[in-house]
Every structure is written in C-alpha cells, then in structure tokens.
Amino acid sequence: MTRSRIAFVLSFILPGAGLCYAGHVGWGVLNFVIAVVITVLASASSLAAVSDSVLYVWLALAAGSAGLAHAQTEDEPGEKGEA
16 A cells, blocks of 8 residues: 555544654644534534534545645655555
C-alpha cells in the first residue's frame, strides 16, 4: 500500500491523522480542530435538519480530510504502480 493510500485511510478514520502521517503535523492538527468545531456547531444547531445529520457532517469532513491527505502525500519512487 502506498503512503498516499495510507494517509487517505488514516484521515478518513480520523480527520487530520493522514496529514500527520505525511509529515504535515500542523495542518493535521488544524484539520482535526476544524472538523471537531464544525461538528460541535452542527450538533448544537437549533435547526433540526442539521442537528439530526451530525454523522453525515462528520463523514463529509472525514472524506474531505482524506482527499487532502492523499493529495499532500508524496509516494516513494516506484510505489506509484502498486496495486
């Protein structure tokens, strides 16, 4: 498994973890804090449609974080073609 795929999976499980794995610790922590703040604000929202969908908000943030981690990770030479 390539480094970019590992970073993708880590950030999908916990936003920011893949960025930390890729060496971007500051961005990883910032990504995690932003994801938590947005999720807390969504859960505290008085709008029933938003507060009932907190899990989907967290999932969308995790998917975005995973894509960012994948894009920011450089694979070792020769790993690009691995399956």
